Amino acid sequence: MEKKTQTEIEAAVFRRLLAHFDSRKDVQNIDLMNLAGxxxxxLSKWYVAEADERQQAINYEQAREIVYGMPYDEWKEKYQLESTPEQLAAFNANKKK
Structure with a gap:
């Protein structure tokens, strides 16, 4: 596979991942951390790091807006729920591994 084609496919996959996350606002970040790490x-931090490697200026909040599809504070207000004790216990257990 040509590098250009591979890059186009990877970019399309990333856009599909973001669209999937956008369609599943019910899935909390702690759920993702507990299941997938x-x-x-x-993703936002990785976006900033990759942009930085390519001398592209983008900050964390800008990257979050790309990933969340809106400003993070707005997403948090609309969709983020309080973590349950079970979610927090699983998160803390995973951190110790």
Whole structure:
């Protein structure tokens, strides 16, 4: 596979991932962390890091807006729920591994 084609496919997959996350606002970041070890915030941090490697200026809040599809504070207000004791226990147990 040509590198250009691979990059186009990877970009399309990333856009589909973001669209999937957008359609599943019911899935909380702590759920993602507990099941997959990464969340929307991790994607935002990775976005900033990759942009930085390419000398592209983008800050964390800008990256979060790309990943969340809106400003993070707005997403948090509309969709973020309080973590349950079970979610927090699983998160803390995973951190110790």
């Amino acid at each position: 990464f969340c929307r915030n991790c």
